[in-house]
Amino acid sequence: MYFQALQIVSFIIYAAVLLYVLKILRRKSPFRSEPNNTPVSLSVIVPFKNEASNLPALLNSICELKNPNFDVEFIFVNDHSEDDFLDLFSSDLNFPYSIIESNGNGKKEALQTGIEKAKGNYIATTDADCVLPSNWLVDINDAEKNDMLIGPVVVSNHDGSFLSDFQYFESIVLLGLSKSTIKINKPISASGANLIFSKKAFQDVGGYDAHTHQKSGDDYFLLNDFYAKGYSISWLDNASPVYTQPVNSVKKLIRQKTRWVRKTKGKMPFHTVILGAVILLVNFTVVVSTLGVIVGYLPSVFLIANLLKAFIDVLYIQSVSKNEGLFFCFRKAFLSGLIYPFYFATVSVLSLFRGSDW
Structure with a gap:
């Protein structure tokens, strides 16, 4: 009973x-009749480790991104990969990028390394197994420039398996x-596959320093740190999702x-x-x-x-x-x-x- x-x-x-x-x-x-034209420069950080099988789809989607009205750079941070990922980067790629080595071990260290090298006043993170929608940068440009923007992420089901x-x-x-x-x-979660935030605010909350003992959770802990400090957090409205690969x-x-x-x-x-x-x-x-x-x-x-x-x-x-x-x-x-x-x-x-x- x-x-x-x-x-x-x-x-x-x-x-x-x-x-x-x-x-x-x-x-x-x-409704906003005009996009927010606040001057923005964006650094997109992509940490990766042994992702040679997934990187081609991400690189192709970046090549197909619509041009935004701001400066953007892509920083790929290698966390001690043992595959042949360098063969995937060639002069055919039509976007500005750099490949750097992580200063430590683990995803947080890789992200921290990329953010330290970033020139943009805003940081965007995504994962090596993702596919970005063609209007991703345009959606970021049109959004209100809050301290953190959280975008939609969906697991791809294109292979048709249950x-x-x-x-x-x-x-x-x-x-x-x-x-x-x-x-x-009252935010409860964020995904590092589609996360945008102010570099200044990131530095103010101490980056990932308070959570380096945790191997995972870069996005979750950063969200909570921004929330605790009272920084503005908003959803990337009217945006197409970033698709990430399912585990097999x-x-x-x-x-x-x-x-x-x-x-x-x-x-x-x-x-x-x-x-x-x-x-x-x-x-x-x-x-x-x-x-x-x-x-x-x-x-x-x-x-x-x-x-x-x-x-x-x-x-x-x-x-x-x-x-x-x-x-x-x-x-x-x-x-x-x-x-x-x-x-x-x-x-x-x-x-x-x-x-x-x-």
């Missing part, structure tokens, strides 16, 4: 949170949560997400703790009720909880997808929703024990 009451309450709160998120996402951004579809829909869930919480000035095995996906969860441990804003607790509670009640039915402790009617949770998630994903102009498939999203609580529980438990890497 107590568990049933807990499950009902958790579902009501969870549904209410998602409805509130969708309400925020539907708010229209103020694993990539699962990651794609998960990224849409996170996109909606990130965008909505930023709009109410369940083992790699679990390892990646475990690393991401571990980076959130420690001091977190109160609103992040509350939202995380709601998501944790509703997913674990689904897992417990399903296992309870399997072992015969609970009646089979409790399996409805999993179906209901998946249906709620599908409606949310459908709404976010429509709002952002992204692909949606009910069947694939529903299957992903059925599996998600068990995936979430697995990652949560493993994050208590596993370490992290680059």
Whole structure:
């Protein structure tokens, strides 16, 4: 009886949170007849390690970027790669770039090295396994020049596999949560695959110095440092997403997400703790009720909880997808929703024990 009451309450709160998120996402951004022409120079930092298989797609997308009305440079920071990445850079590339060696080990050190060399007064970061939309620089130019701009990132599902579809829909869930919480000035996450910030503000918060002991989490910790210092943070509105490559095995996906969860441990804003607790509670009640039915402790009617949770998630994903102009498939999203609580529980438990890497 107590568990049933807990499950009902958790579902009501969870549904209410998602409805509130969708309400925020539907708010229209103020219309600007003229783009913001504040003088900007931009340095795009791309840290990489053994990414020779992914760099060609990124380089091709950079070549196809529309020219912005500001100075831009691309800095590729090599973190001790052991592949033949240099063969990919040639005189055929039509953008200004430099390749430098990281002064340390790990992604934060690579980013720090690139930012120290950067000439721009704004920094943009992306990853070597990403594909940039052709209007990426134009979108940055047209945006309000706040201290930090957080752009949309979506996992590509172009290979048609269920694993990539699962990651794609998960990224849409996170996109909606990130965008909505930023709009109410309660940011919970940012992705280094599409992150723009003031170099001056970065230096003022101490860069990554306070978190060098954490191998991962450059984007998450920087967001929290900007927020704690009161710097302005906004969403890159009306922008096409940066696409990142899906991992190609369940083992790699679990390892990646475990690393991401571990980076959130420690001091977190109160609103992040509350939202995380709601998501944790509703997913674990689904897992417990399903296992309870399997072992015969609970009646089979409790399996409805999993179906209901998946249906709620599908409606949310459908709404976010429509709002952002992204692909949606009910069947694939529903299957992903059925599996998600068990995936979430697995990652949560493993994050208590596993370490992290680059």
